[in-house]
Amino acid sequence: MAAESVTPWRENLAKLGTTLPPVTAPVAAYVPALRSGSLVYTSGQLPFVDGKLVAEGKVGAEVTVEAAAEAARLCALNALAAVHDLVGLDEVVRIVKVVGFVASAPGFGDQPVVINGASQFLGAVFGDAGAHARSAVGVSELPRNTPVEVELIAEVR
Template sequence: MSVEEKLRDLNLQLPPPPQPAGSYTRAVQSGPLIFISGQLPLLAGQIQYAGIVGEDLDVEAGYAAAKLCALNALSILKAETDDLDAVSIVRLGGYVAAAPGFTAHANVVNGASDLLASVLGDKGIHARLAIGVASLPLGAAVELEVIAAVG
């Protein structure tokens, strides 16, 4: 089953690739690797999950934010490669705007990891880090960076 078919089976639709919010490009390819700039939980140019996880948002909302970030990353990969079946995720970096004392960063970033594994299968399993930070651009609750391989 193709990645596009898996997306449909999961009732997921890739959003249009988000535009950079600053002086950078959305992705850079070096050899077989594609480095995707930090993805926020944006939809139609608007942050969908803003605030601090563990204060303004619960873990479930953070999980949903990470999932949306991953969908945005997949959208960029689709635009860059035109073939998601040729893509595998190498590394995922998840940054969570977290309240002091919050320790469930991994549970939040699982939203992205679970989505990538369900859509890409074994090609979606990756190395990962999950870090708590005081704030993120545009007040986002989560930011995701992705390194993918093509071919």
């Protein structure tokens, strides 16, 4: 018998007009998610949709803040898919931590605004259980010239 979901994540995803995608295959030697005790750690997720990046380049140059925030939302969605594939989102008690990396043009300083795309999405999916600690880090380069990469830690039952 399945345990009752802590949050109505399925309904919330439907309200947002989205569903969980298939887990993106790793592009190197790692696994998409790993459980240790009551925590699930995801690897950094890129903004892939149907196997293709939705944006490329640096935020503040080739990529707008708005496009990068949408890319961060997609990264968070892909991270949730990795968690779901490993343990099922019904097991999520809360999102504990989000780390977002933003490929930043020189002088760009709105990394927190970009990563809000992921944070606000997680809040919309999990409600209060989606509130989390966070880091938003500007970097000079990310894999595959993506503008954003997001990883998360989820507490699970």
